[in-house]
Amino acid sequence: MVLFGRNIFLVEAFTVLVQLINPTILFIPAHFVPHWKMTGLFVLALLSLILTVLGLSTSDLSHECLRPCEWPAQPRTCRYDFTVEWYYSMSKACFDCPVNRTDCGRPDCIPLNGVPRPVAVVNRMFPGPSIQICAHDILEVKVTNSLKSYSEGTAIHWHGPHQFGTPYMDGTAMTSQCPIPIGASFTYRFPAETYGTHWWHAHAGMQRADGVFGALVVRQPDPREQHRKLYDRDLPEHVVLLHDWLDRVTLDKFAAHHHDNGSNKPESVLVNGKGRRAAFTDPATNETVFTEREVFRVQQGLRYRFRTISNAITNCALKVSVDGHNLTIIASDGSPVEPVEADFYIIYGGERFDFVLDANATVGNYWMRVKGLADCKFVQDLAVVRYVGAPDTDPTEDEKIDRQGVFVNPFNQEASETAIAIPQLNATEPDDGTSVAQADVIHYLGMDFYKVNNYHFHEPVNYPIEDVSRTHHLYSPQLNHLSFAFPPSPPLTQSRDIPAGEFCTPESMAAAKDCVREYCECTHTIEVKLGQVVELVLIDEGVTFDASHPMHIHGHSFRVVALEKLNTSTSVQEVMDLDKAGNITRKLSRAPLKDTVIVPDGGFTAVRFVANNPGWWLFHCHLEFHVEIGMSVLIRVGSEEDLPPKPKDFPSCGSWSPHGVEEDIATPVPCGGAVYLTPAKALLTLYLLLIIFLLN
Ligand SMILES: [Cu+2]
Numbered sequence: 001m002v003l004f005g006r007n008i009f010l011v012e013a014f015t016v017l018v019q020l021i022n023p024t025i026l027f028i029p030a031h032f033v034p035h036w037k038m039t040g041l042f043v044l045a046l047l048s049l050i051l052t053v054l055g056l057s058t059s060d061l062s063h064e065c066l067r068p069c070e071w072p073a074q075p076r077t078c079r080y081d082f083t084v085e086w087y088y089s090m091s092k093a094c095f096d097c098p099v100n101r102t103d104c105g106r107p108d109c110i111p112l113n114g115v116p117r118p119v120a121v122v123n124r125m126f127p128g129p130s131i132q133i134c135a136h137d138i139l140e141v142k143v144t145n146s147l148k149s150y151s152e153g154t155a156i157h158w159h160g161p162h163q164f165g166t167p168y169m170d171g172t173a174m175t176s177q178c179p180i181p182i183g184a185s186f187t188y189r190f191p192a193e194t195y196g197t198h199w200w201h202a203h204a205g206m207q208r209a210d211g212v213f214g215a216l217v218v219r220q221p222d223p224r225e226q227h228r229k230l231y232d233r234d235l236p237e238h239v240v241l242l243h244d245w246l247d248r249v250t251l252d253k254f255a256a257h258h259h260d261n262g263s264n265k266p267e268s269v270l271v272n273g274k275g276r277r278a279a280f281t282d283p284a285t286n287e288t289v290f291t292e293r294e295v296f297r298v299q300q301g302l303r304y305r306f307r308t309i310s311n312a313i314t315n316c317a318l319k320v321s322v323d324g325h326n327l328t329i330i331a332s333d334g335s336p337v338e339p340v341e342a343d344f345y346i347i348y349g350g351e352r353f354d355f356v357l358d359a360n361a362t363v364g365n366y367w368m369r370v371k372g373l374a375d376c377k378f379v380q381d382l383a384v385v386r387y388v389g390a391p392d393t394d395p396t397e398d399e400k401i402d403r404q405g406v407f408v409n410p411f412n413q414e415a416s417e418t419a420i421a422i423p424q425l426n427a428t429e430p431d432d433g434t435s436v437a438q439a440d441v442i443h444y445l446g447m448d449f450y451k452v453n454n455y456h457f458h459e460p461v462n463y464p465i466e467d468v469s470r471t472h473h474l475y476s477p478q479l480n481h482l483s484f485a486f487p488p489s490p491p492l493t494q495s496r497d498i499p500a501g502e503f504c505t506p507e508s509m510a511a512a513k514d515c516v517r518e519y520c521e522c523t524h525t526i527e528v529k530l531g532q533v534v535e536l537v538l539i540d541e542g543v544t545f546d547a548s549h550p551m552h553i554h555g556h557s558f559r560v561v562a563l564e565k566l567n568t569s570t571s572v573q574e575v576m577d578l579d580k581a582g583n584i585t586r587k588l589s590r591a592p593l594k595d596t597v598i599v600p601d602g603g604f605t606a607v608r609f610v611a612n613n614p615g616w617w618l619f620h621c622h623l624e625f626h627v628e629i630g631m632s633v634l635i636r637v638g639s640e641e642d643l644p645p646k647p648k649d650f651p652s653c654g655s656w657s658p659h660g661v662e663e664d665i666a667t668p669v670p671c672g673g674a675v676y677l678t679p680a681k682a683l684l685t686l687y688l689l690l691i692i693f694l695l696n
Helices: 008-021 035-053 101-105 250-259 491-497 506-510 572-580 624-628 679-695
Strands: 077-088 118-122 131-134 138-146 156-159 185-191 196-202 213-219 239-245 268-271 295-298 303-310 318-322 327-332 335-342 344-347 352-358 365-372 380-387 441-450 476-479 521-528 533-540 549-553 558-565 596-599 603-610 615-621 632-637
Touching: 077 131, 131 138, 138 156, 156 185, 196 303, 196 352, 213 239, 213 303, 239 318, 250 624, 268 365, 268 380, 318 327, 327 344, 344 352, 441 572, 491 615, 533 572, 533 596, 549 603, 558 596, 596 603, 615 624
Parallel strands: 077 138, 131 213, 239 303, 295 380, 441 533, 521 632
Antiparallel strands: 077 118, 138 185, 156 196, 196 213, 239 268, 303 352, 318 344, 318 365, 327 335, 327 352, 365 380, 441 476, 533 603, 549 596, 549 615, 558 603, 615 632
């Protein structure tokens, strides 16, 4: 089997069990393994196979939907159960991990980087279950909220799938649905029509930042896969989730940063939830030991497709490279691009990049370097690319080497021969309606951190921004000088319950307030007509900080038609003037399709999409602290009549205040209490009557 065979289930189950017994014996010939272990392994593998066949496997990579994708497609319904709860890394389930490496693989042990802290997780896994299915499968995920001790609602967003015709399944709390209450469940069900490397994450509170996320890979059958000839293997274990990580719960850091002068920088970077930070001492040898790094195994002579996803939550651009190898970038955010060979690439929060690694080097161990930039510049993580036949040891190359050369997706830097910006990539999907000379509608969206009295963090009388020290200033990341506030009910399902005054535009707010000087907060909404070609020109004025915002759209992919860094700072007016003078060149053919894109600080990014998916779609910065305090806007596509029918008995929620009681519609209870005759009671009565009758 070229991709991976059905026997992956057995192999995978076997591997997990081998790891449980002793990870150090992996890939060691059988005759080196003690006899009792082999017998134990065989029995456990057999048991595991039976459990897998019965659909009771505990591992996400043994799901029946993880299979070579058939052509023509034979869709399956892929069911998952997600239980979201607060848990703990390095918990008692970890016993003597990492001193005893075997203990790190115990059930429910989440070692992370060795630092103990509360984590929000799905099924006590970190990252959460990896969903890997085929295009057109029906994905059905029952999410149960068990976040008891924190009493938070939750929702799971499918980051990448367009939800065309199923907007109710987008999983955005207070936009497409009510948060799932504690103790309740909500079952997402939608056809996986948007192929490629995607992911899922909580879209309620800051749970995503504390661990509620995982991969969602939608593969295509070989004949449909444009770059299929470029690689030999597309393995489920080569899905790579990258992210920054904090030593404490995100809310702690958020509160300290926003209400005081606490840091907003992460303490570490993790690869697939693994990293090294806390040092432990082995009492037997007195040696210092750490938690394990992620290892990716390759066979010399084969070419591998790697799928990387960034769940960065802070202003943390990540630079990815593999020592001794170049990377051939073939897709971003699920959409294929013409292959580009690079030394490294930079990935921002919410983005995905797929690359091919040609395992053509000498058999050995090579660092996969994930180096932090921006607010992550002092942290990095290393994983290992290990060739079959190489020893089970770390590479010897200096951990601090910073790879140079040709790269994709520059960070706050102008495009050049060596710095390939996103619009320089060429989509391989055919052009669409966005290729017209002039979009139907253009919205210029300015962004920066503005010095306004955001009353959530600066009470305007007692501690206004101008009265506290510079280190205590909270600058508001806004879009067109508006901070987004979610309405009291989700607009997709309960627009009639929302007072009209909740929604706003910069123009409607300007009538009441000077939002440049005063803090303005409302449900900022851009309305577009169904079928319109919409262009958003995103301008980062870049005056306050050098932060860059990765902007993510729900419900669509956009074409990135222009991206330019102009200076250390700019203004909306400057970019509008440039445009008016014809000085912004748009790429109108084969512009890359993405759903998340960076806006250079002191520059602009222009994106276009055909508004063909009716709904209310959030468009927002993907940095957790920015979206949390309103760096979002709703894009309403079409009208109420254009929406697909709402699923029956869809949950609702909203504000309430006392205004009388409901009319008493209960059936009057007869004297002595009501007698309700159910079929069972009727049968029993008949039976008793029959006995009495026969006995007489
Ligand atoms: Cu941002």
